[in-house]
Amino acid sequence: MAQMKWWGWGDEGVAFTHEDKPALAPFIHRHIGLDVTTSSSTHTGFEALDLPEPTLPPALRADLEAAVGEQYVSADPLDRLVRARGKCLRDLVRHRAGDIGRIPDVVVRPGSEDDLTAILRAALEADAVVIPFGGGTNISGSLEAPDGETRPVVSVDVARMDRVLEIDEGSGIARVQPGVLGPSLEAQLNARGWTIGHFPDSFTHSTLGGWIATRSSGMQSDKYGDIADLTRAVRVVTPTGTLVTRPVPHTSTGPSVREMVLGSEGRLGIISEATVHVHRVPEKRVILGYLFPDWERALAAMHDIAASDAAPSVTRVSDSWETQFSFATRKDPTPIDRAKSKALTTYLERRRGYDLERMCLAFIGYEGTKDHVARQRKLAGKIVSTHGGLGIGASPGELYDQKKFDTPYIRDWLLDRGALADVSETSAPWTLLPVVYANATTAARQAFADLGVRGYVMCHLSHSYHAGACLYFTFAFVPSGTREPIEEYDVVKTAIQQSFVDSGATLSHHHAVGTEHAQWLEQDISAPGVAMLQALFDGIDPGANLNPGKIVGSHRSRV
Ligand SMILES: Cc1cc2nc3c(=O)[nH]c(=O)nc-3n(C[C@H](O)[C@H](O)[C@H](O)COP(=O)(O)OP(=O)(O)OC[C@H]3O[C@@H](n4cnc5c(N)ncnc54)[C@H](O)[C@@H]3O)c2cc1C
Numbered sequence: 001m002a003q004m005k006w007w008g009w010g011d012e013g014v015a016f017t018h019e020d021k022p023a024l025a026p027f028i029h030r031h032i033g034l035d036v037t038t039s040s041s042t043h044t045g046f047e048a049l050d051l052p053e054p055t056l057p058p059a060l061r062a063d064l065e066a067a068v069g070e071q072y073v074s075a076d077p078l079d080r081l082v083r084a085r086g087k088c089l090r091d092l093v094r095h096r097a098g099d100i101g102r103i104p105d106v107v108v109r110p111g112s113e114d115d116l117t118a119i120l121r122a123a124l125e126a127d128a129v130v131i132p133f134g135g136g137t138n139i140s141g142s143l144e145a146p147d148g149e150t151r152p153v154v155s156v157d158v159a160r161m162d163r164v165l166e167i168d169e170g171s172g173i174a175r176v177q178p179g180v181l182g183p184s185l186e187a188q189l190n191a192r193g194w195t196i197g198h199f200p201d202s203f204t205h206s207t208l209g210g211w212i213a214t215r216s217s218g219m220q221s222d223k224y225g226d227i228a229d230l231t232r233a234v235r236v237v238t239p240t241g242t243l244v245t246r247p248v249p250h251t252s253t254g255p256s257v258r259e260m261v262l263g264s265e266g267r268l269g270i271i272s273e274a275t276v277h278v279h280r281v282p283e284k285r286v287i288l289g290y291l292f293p294d295w296e297r298a299l300a301a302m303h304d305i306a307a308s309d310a311a312p313s314v315t316r317v318s319d320s321w322e323t324q325f326s327f328a329t330r331k332d333p334t335p336i337d338r339a340k341s342k343a344l345t346t347y348l349e350r351r352r353g354y355d356l357e358r359m360c361l362a363f364i365g366y367e368g369t370k371d372h373v374a375r376q377r378k379l380a381g382k383i384v385s386t387h388g389g390l391g392i393g394a395s396p397g398e399l400y401d402q403k404k405f406d407t408p409y410i411r412d413w414l415l416d417r418g419a420l421a422d423v424s425e426t427s428a429p430w431t432l433l434p435v436v437y438a439n440a441t442t443a444a445r446q447a448f449a450d451l452g453v454r455g456y457v458m459c460h461l462s463h464s465y466h467a468g469a470c471l472y473f474t475f476a477f478v479p480s481g482t483r484e485p486i487e488e489y490d491v492v493k494t495a496i497q498q499s500f501v502d503s504g505a506t507l508s509h510h511h512a513v514g515t516e517h518a519q520w521l522e523q524d525i526s527a528p529g530v531a532m533l534q535a536l537f538d539g540i541d542p543g544a545n546l547n548p549g550k551i552v553g554s555h556r557s558r559v
Contacts, residue, residue, distance in 0.1 A: 134210025140514025178209025197224030287397030314365030
């Protein structure tokens with residue numbers, strides 16, 4: 001399989017473009033003063049990079065080759081570079097600038113759990129650092145070896161372990177290897193009529209093992225659950241042997257060892273297999289678009305839907321800022337589209353009293369039998385109307401569904417043009433969501449003002465639960481040019497993250513801790529909570545060989 005770009009998102013040759021979206025360039029210029037029609041900066045070429053020679057003791061190399069076979073042990077510079085970091089903004093900015101950090105000395109590609117056991121044994125004997133690698137898509141600094149690490153660094157890429165091993169059709173669970181990428185997992189399950197129902201926006205390039213190790217959430221989590229709910233059991237190769245939990249629906253065996261593995265970011269061992277929930281591929285799947293007069297009423301509607309008998313698969317609503325951005329990314333509309341759109345806006349303004357500047361776009365997804373979908377639509381539709389909302393049919397939802405795996409390319413497109421864009425996401429109880437929203441957007445705008453830059457911040461609610469929901473913020477700005485861009489990025493990102501924990505929300509709903517969010521962990525889970533995690537990692541891994549410095553025990557590495 002082709003390698004992911006080392007300097008950006010996704011596949012070589014695939015890129016975002018504004019050229020088929022006539023409203024986008026003026027929109028961006030209006031809001032952050034960026035002229036996107038000229039591309040000013042680009043990344044350092046691979047040939048110009050100063051890649052250090054690997055420091056791999058011959059005995060360790062021989063043991064790794066004995067473990068997996070010579071052809072699966074690579075010190076190739078590109079192999080090592082691609083696995084050095086994930087895809088957070090800091091990773092991209094540094095890589096693009098030719099600052100590649102402490103890249104792994106070797107990439108090992110196991111084919112089985114026995115291979116993993118042999119790799120770990122060899123690495124621990126040599127006092128090497130072991131960093132499991134899935135798809136490399138994390139955005140929390142979960143992969144990078146600590147700066148100045150003097151021990152050999154072994155990246156364990158589990159991509160060869162990519163099979164669905166067994167489907168227990170009677171129980172709706174499947175045993176799956178950790179290295180399977182989203183599309184391959186779905187293809188293997190779909191071939192037998194099943195789906196996992198886990199579709200993060202990074203689906204095309206992320207793996208089951210990575211999802212588990214970061215506590216990931218997919219778009220349809222309202223129906224299927226987050227990866228933490230979907231993962232019934234794990235097998236993990238640890239320094240003290242293979243940890244095995246049973247795929248039971250619930251258990252009373254003390255603190256959950258399965259939960260300890262969820263979100264462990266490679267600090268407890270290498271996940272070699274998981275048993276996950278699978279569901280029959282639904283007869284019907286539809287995502288419908290809705291409009292709300294404002295954010296307050298949109299939030300209230302989402303809360304009422306979560307508290308009702310309706311069970312949609314997706315609930316997602318954008319604030320007015322994200323709504324306007326979404327409209328600006330529409331492809332060139334046909335004359336009929338334009339006429340329809342004009343008729344709709346006239347109707348909304350004149351008949352419904354909408355202020356188009358405050359209007360919010362929502363998507364609600366329904367899955368199941370035709371009858372189930374019809375009933376759900378009716379239930380949710382009634383709640384939407386109660387809050388002044390209006391259904392606008394299937395086409396906006398279809399468009400969103402199609403383009404969601406393309407949007408990750410936008411960040412590179414903006415970086416090419418000298419702008420920084422990133423995300424911060426959190427979750428909070430329903431009653432706190434309006435406060436969290438107000439505090440985070442105020443914090444971001446204050447940070448832009450303090451820096452003297454023009455910035456844009458927008459938000460959507462997604463992943464609804466009984467007790468609350470996730471708020472997902474996206475921000476972008478053009479750096480002032482007076483400081484290092486990444487320093488200015490830190491000011492904005494820190495302001496938003498700090499506002500989360502100060503408002504009673506969590507440091508991340510589904511992007512994990514890594515090194516990027518580690519500084520807020522104690523405020524989030526309290527000092528005894530951090531001490532408990534530290535004791536767990538120290539107990540399992542006394543030599544700090546397993547992905548050291550992630551979650552606890554390190555400060556974020558800075559440019
Ligand atoms: C554009 C974009 C969109 C995204 N959208 C979403 C989204 O919608 N939802 C979401 O949840 N996340 C999202 N993410 C974040 C990211 O995709 C997730 O964190 C994902 O779960 C990482 O999986 P991966 O296979 O790429 O893991 P990697 O990045 O390779 O690794 C992540 C961590 O898991 C560890 N790890 C990986 N495999 C194993 C294993 N077998 N055993 C033990 N540890 C392991 C690694 O050591 C590392 O600490 C997005 C990221 C980007 C860049």
